[in-house]
Amino acid sequence: MNLHEYQTKFRFAEFGIPIKRGKTATTGQQAYDIARELGGHVVIKAQVLAGGRGKAGGVKVVNSPEQAEEMAAKILGMKIKGLTVRKVLVDPAVNIASEIYLGIVNDRSIGKPVIMASSEGGVEIEIVARDNPDAIVTESIDPFLGLLDFQARTLASGINLPHEHWRAFAKIATNLYRCYVASDAVLAEINPLVITKENELLALDGKMVIDDNALFRLPLLAEMRDTDAEPVEETQARAAGISYVKLDGQIGCMVNGAGLAMTTMDMTKLYGGDEIGPANFLDIGGGAQAAKVAAALRIILADLNVKSVLLNIFGGITRCDEVARGILQALDEVKTNIPMIIRLAGTNAEEGLKIIDSAQLTNLTSAATLTEAAKKAVEAAQGAN
Ligand code: GDP
Ligand code: MN
Numbered sequence: 102m103n104l105h106e107y108q109t110k111f112r113f114a115e116f117g118i119p120i121k122r123g124k125t126a127t128t129g130q131q132a133y134d135i136a137r138e139l140g141g142h143v144v145i146k147a148q149v150l151a152g153g154r155g156k157a158g159g160v161k162v163v164n165s166p167e168q169a170e171e172m173a174a175k176i177l178g179m180k181i182k183g184l185t186v187r188k189v190l191v192d193p194a195v196n197i198a199s200e201i202y203l204g205i206v207n208d209r210s211i212g213k214p215v216i217m218a219s220s221e222g223g224v225e226i227e228i229v230a231r232d233n234p235d236a237i238v239t240e241s242i243d244p245f246l247g248l249l250d251f252q253a254r255t256l257a258s259g260i261n262l263p264h265e266h267w268r269a270f271a272k273i274a275t276n277l278y279r280c281y282v283a284s285d286a287v288l289a290e291i292n293p294l295v296i297t298k299e300n301e302l303l304a305l306d307g308k309m310v311i312d313d314n315a316l317f318r319l320p321l322l323a324e325m326r327d328t329d330a331e332p333v334e335e336t337q338a339r340a341a342g343i344s345y346v347k348l349d350g351q352i353g354c355m356v357n358g359a360g361l362a363m364t365t366m367d368m369t370k371l372y373g374g375d376e377i378g379p380a381n382f383l384d385i386g387g388g389a390q391a392a393k394v395a396a397a398l399r400i401i402l403a404d405l406n407v408k409s410v411l412l413n414i415f416g417g418i419t420r421c422d423e424v425a426r427g428i429l430q431a432l433d434e435v436k437t438n439i440p441m442i443i444r445l446a447g448t449n450a451e452e453g454l455k456i457i458d459s460a461q462l463t464n465l466t467s468a469a470t471l472t473e474a475a476k477k478a479v480e481a482a483q484g485a486n
Contacts, residue, residue, distance in 0.1 A: 103310050108325050109307035116276045119302060125148065126190075127189075128175055129177070132189060132191050145163060146159065156174075157179075157181045173189050184330065197293075200293035201294040202291070205242075205278060205288070207288075213242055215241065216256065218260050220262075221237075222428030263296075270410065286309050286312070289310070289312040290307070290395045291306065329359075332347045333348055342386040343400070345384075345389055346382045348379050349409060350381075351377055354379050354382065355394070356385070357387045357414050358415060362412060364412045364471070365471065366379040366382060381400065381404065391427035408440075408481065409440045421448060421452065424445065441466070442468055443474070444473070
């Protein structure tokens with residue numbers, strides 16, 4: 102689960118990381134009131150779950166409550182990377198001397214969190230990693246020992262931070278790690294961490310991603326989920342117990358098992374080339390009862406980009422004949438003309454395919470292998486274009 106900037110920074114503050122404390126607004130009038138309270142010189146910041154808001158025009162410094170109102174009204178409703186801005190953060194503006202990056206992620210290859218710092222703050226770290234990888238210094242953290250002071254100093258020295266800021270920097274790094282652990286985060290990042298003209302260190306922007314599997318024990322964070330800010334399909338999928346991630350291709354994928362779903366997506370891309378690809382990741386999990394299949398189908402078909410659907414089911418404990426009946430029942434509820442290609446493999450696959458074929462639905466085709474299914478799904482999508 103992604104937290105908004107304001108949620109992240111308020112959480113940071115609880116762990117002793119210095120921030121400028123502003124307030125959020127959903128109207129120009131509210132922004133006016135907050136700006137007046139803060140003395141007029143403020144920054145208006147779009148709260149959407151995406152980076153690069155500055156470049157997109159979603160972060161603007163203004164000098165009066167009137168300007169704050171006007172700018173907030175302009176930013177509210179704006180679309181940034183496809184997401185509509187419904188809230189802005191009004192923060193006291195800061196005079197920036199320089200911008201640093203500081204972030205923590207889990208490094209799966211070593212099974213430890215890794216803390217990264219860079220003198221190239223303010224820029225998306227993925228871009229720094231691509232264009233100027235030497236500008237990033239990292240230290241891996243032993244979860245048993247935590248972040249050690251010498252490691253924070255190694256980072257400070259690695260990014261040529263002036264010595265006078267080392268102590269404050271080490272404190273922020275330590276607190277960021279405490280916050281990361283206490284929040285069951287898989288990412289916690291300050292970008293930029295700025296040195297102000299008044300020579301203070303300050304977290305100007307914050308991003309946190311919380312491990313969904315830990316939300317049951319973090320009720321305060323779980324409550325922060327902003328369903329307004331995520332695609333509707335993802336909210337519906339969560340309610341139905343389906344793992345779903347919306348993508349921008351044309352082939353809707355319904356698969357049981359996460360690994361099989363990834364493979365299925367890869368196959369559509371392999372045969373689809375640059376033009377055609379997966380419209381989503383979707384794992385209906387085990388069981389695959391009719392109700393769940395129907396819910397998944399509804400979610401997939403709600404995406405208007407979808408031109409064909411590829412159902413790839415492996416029957417293990419779940420029997421393919423059961424799944425086939427579920428699919429037909431679902432298609433009875435969710436009427437559609439969109440071509441669907443079904444591949445069933447594993448337990449009772451033959452019976453399953455017989456059930457599918459005997460239904461004689463014109464938009465339903467079965468395939469014996471995933472290769473054949475992927476090719477057919479691509480062809481069907483191309484045919485529709
Ligand atoms: P992002 O583009 O989504 O990462 O949003 P940020 O919160 O990181 O803001 C982008 C950039 O706007 C920062 O790197 C700063 O250069 C600038 N910025 C943000 N807040 C202020 C501020 O209070 N004063 C000034 N002068 N610049 C700011
Ligand atoms: Mn940023």
